[in-house]
Amino acid sequence: MIKLLAYVCFVGSFLAFGFGTLGLFRFPDSYTRMHAVGMGDTLGVGLAGLGLLLLSPDWIVRLKLVFILLLFWLINSAMTHLVAKAGLIHGVRPAKDTKLRKG
Amino acid sequence: MMLMLAGLTVLILIVLVRAIIGPTVIDRLISINAITSKVSVVILLIAFVKHEFGVIDISIVYMMCGFAGALWILRVLTLGDWHLRLPGIRGFEGDREEVQPDD
Numbered sequence: 001m002i003k004l005l006a007y008v009c010f011v012g013s014f015l016a017f018g019f020g021t022l023g024l025f026r027f028p029d030s031y032t033r034m035h036a037v038g039m040g041d042t043l044g045v046g047l048a049g050l051g052l053l054l055l056s057p058d059w060i061v062r063l064k065l066v067f068i069l070l071l072f073w074l075i076n077s078a079m080t081h082l083v084a085k086a087g088l089i090h091g092v093r094p095a096k097d098t099k100l101r102k103g
Numbered sequence: 104m105m106l107m108l109a110g111l112t113v114l115i116l117i118v119l120v121r122a123i124i125g126p127t128v129i130d131r132l133i134s135i136n137a138i139t140s141k142v143s144v145v146i147l148l149i150a151f152v153k154h155e156f157g158v159i160d161i162s163i164v165y166m167m168c169g170f171a172g173a174l175w176i177l178r179v180l181t182l183g184d185w186h187l188r189l190p191g192i193r194g195f196e197g198d199r200e201e202v203q204p205d206d
Contacts, residue, residue: 010107017141021114024121024137033121034133041140048107048144052151064159068147071163072140075170079136086177087129 002054009051016044029095031084038080045072108148115141132173139169 020040027033049069056062115138122134143162150158 010104013144014107014110017111017114020137021117024118024134030127030129030133033130037133037137041137045140045144048147052147055151058156061156061159064156064163065147068143068159068163068166072143072166075166076136076140079170079173080133082174082177083129083132083136087127092127092129 006051006054009047009054013044013047013051016040016047020044029098030087030092031094034080034084038076042073042076045069045076104148104152108145108152111141111145111148115145132176136169136173139166139173143169 017040020037023036023040024033027036046069049065049072053062053065056065118134118137118141122131122138125131125134143166146158146162146165150156150162
């Protein structure tokens with residue numbers, strides 16, 4: 001039963017990674033591609049870590065997995081934000097029909 | 104679990120195509136971030152397949168090194184280097200009009 005739940009988590013994780021990769025190829029712009037990859041990778045690593053938490057035999061392994069999940073959620077969001085800000089500063093343009101909101 | 108390892112390997116190869124053809128530098132950077140997260144999940148799965156749980160530490164160190172490397176690339180790149188400009192090859196020219204043939 002626990003193994004079945006873990007495999008359901010793995011299937012969801014693979015679907016999240018796959019849709020992130022699909023968005024990396026289908027979107028027209030650097031910033032939208034960044035959005036798709038950030039969302040997909042965060043959800044994919046979270047679900048894979050949840051499935052491995054269900055399968056883990058020891059408390060040390062669970063502690064390490066929780067640590068790596070928290071570290072990844074911190075790092076990936078900060079990295080996506082920094083890449084978007086640096087691209088906007090250094091002049092990578094958005095797509096043609098992007099509407100900017102004033103104020 | 105072996106199926107998810109194979110699927111993640113295929114997804115890494117697909118993301119590598121975007122890292123090669125991406126028109127700007129930040130496309131390549133977010134592709135490298137996606138490859139880093141997928142490879143860390145692959146290392147976690149290998150640790151659980153082979154029942155050697157010391158491999159999880161390698162995943163943590165790999166994720167931190169990927170973050171530091173991407174941050175260093177963002178720091179080093181200056182205003183002129185944001186488009187890899189190769190004259191005559193379609194897709195490597197960037198958004199700018201003037202393309203120096205000496206670059």
